[in-house]
Amino acid sequence: MEFGLSEQQTALQDNVNRFLQEKAPLERVRRYSEEQQERADDIWDGLVELGLPALLIPERHGGIELGALDAAAVCECLGRHVTPSPFLSTAVLAPTAILLAGSEEQQNQYLPEIAAGNTTFGAALSEATGARRDAGVVATNSKLNGKALFVIDIYSDNYLVADTNNRLYVIPSDAHGLTINTLPQIDRTRPIGEIIFNNTPADALVADDQGSALRSVIDIGRIMIAADTLGASQEMLDQSVQYAMERRQFNRVIASFQAVKHMCAEMAAEIEPSRALLWYAAHTIDEDSKESHLNACHAKAHLSEVGSFVGKTATIVHGGMGFTDLLGLHYWFKRIGYNRQILGGPESVREEAARAQGLC
Template identity: 30%
Template sequence: MNFDFSDDQRLLQEAVRTMLAETSTSQAVREVLEGRASHCDTVWRNLIGMGAATAAIPEQYGGAGLGYLELCLVAEEAGRHLAAVPLCSSIYLAAETLLRAGSEAQKQHWLPRIASGELIATAALGSRERYRAGTPLGFDGETLSGSSPALVDGGSAGLAVLRAGNELVLVELDGKGVSRRPLPTLDPTRPLAELHFDRTPAERLPASGAAAVASRVHDGAAVLLAFEQVGGAARILQQTRDYSLERQAFGRRIGSFQALKHKMADIYTAIELARVHAYYGAWALSSDAPELPRAAAAARVAATRAYVFAAEEGIELHGGIGFTWEMDCHLHYRRARHLGQLIGSEHAWRARLADTLIEEAA
């Protein structure tokens, strides 16, 4: 039995890889890193135009209507090339929440705008969104008040899907009563912002069970982020290997030293273990299998560990030059740490994995 992706899916992946290699360059990523842009507009427009970013959005809502398997491969390439785009905020979180919790009118109005790239959206679905001063989000049926402390792409988004208590609400971020404050972050290529709402007009998403919807959206996002992490880890390993075959010390290429070979073998093993879990998660996500919570948690834990490990070891294996600003090693380390905290830390997902295994064994 063949557990790999199909030839057509691999062709899409190759097309995305080629495009990102040409556009998501180190220079383009650093423009966002240094605050000269909120995201790489060229990369984002290309992903939208190819139908890659919108692979899982149905055609009736302006998407490509391909599926989650294709989106997983797009995510892997985005991670491989450090794409500084609002893929997680707009697609993994906001669009997916609208698909699962929005009314038909809300889907018809907002999803085509997200799918066309006209609108960047974001979402915060945690059960305890809190402002620094302790003000929770409150929704009175018509307006939203309170704060959301760390919204991904919150500075550039025009729409947010937020969880206020037991309800999911939709709020336009160019409306009255909205104030934003950029937040310092380890990876400025994926910027965060603190948003405060003061009786801002908002509307309820009609689906019942905010906790269940949020959990399902986070499971899907965990699988997609795992593919980003696997792609990033594979890229830093490739760069490290290439460097070790060029750099010479004591009259030999450093890649010939056994200690370095062992380290790179350990990185490769961690990546392939994470890839197996990511593939299992992709199957569970695409088939909406009951195993999705377990598969997503396992993928999240394995991929987070693999990317952080690869990024840390990649810096060390590059030697003294690996710590410099000019090298891209720190870009992967920033991204690895950042992705490891989105939608919950590795420790939180490890606890969730343990809970699902205990429930299944009970």
């Protein structure tokens, strides 16, 4: 029995963390955010060199054929370092969709290119988890019309798109009739945008049961987002403890006050069990288990709550400094805030969890 990350998975995390620590520290992330750079190509190139886009892709398509738990382990690192990168859409959402719903030909067309790091993907899936305002993409004869809001990883070479009938499409970003607008948002490490389609030709993924493929894509995406929150939360706790050990008031380090210690203990007490929930949820995806949908919902919703609690508490432990841009703690706070809303907020995801058990 082994409940947890394997030695290989821990080694994978060590590699990713080491690279991000050296090449993508907070100063690099800051520059990306403040200069509103479209992509952080230096960071993405490094992640490609580590083989990350190939993670979920089968060997026959040039990938390394690992699983959801491996990808979640990577996302935890990305959250810990508030890394700007199109990993979620390129390495997880698009390959999962193309594998589940694409023809052999489509798989041959896209997957080796993704695995080699030659192309990136964004994902227009928000409407499938709850359409806002007038958003919605309608397909007629493989031409797309309408609007997709809150497209993840908007600065990408291609997009994975879901229409209002839960069918999936791939389109290149230079396709005819596309208007792409970025949407300024609170988490500046993750560029999102809107895409307006005007008779845009799209490559429809062909599988019959696309509703189930779309659901699987959303499930694995939710687990990745939850893992990102886990990494960001752990980092916020670590920084809180470190700050409290250095900051002195009343002739003592504030880490010696129970009021501060208990806030840190409460963060740890929330984070630790959610780590086990996340691992298990990712594992059930890899096992193709019946409970994977329920577990993905719970991992997403629960880590959203844990993340909000940690984001607030850690900021308060830092006192006035936590509120400043100087320290940069807000990058993690905002990262967690983004993760909470994207691909379904906790209330609607919990409702899905209830539905998955036949409770409504």
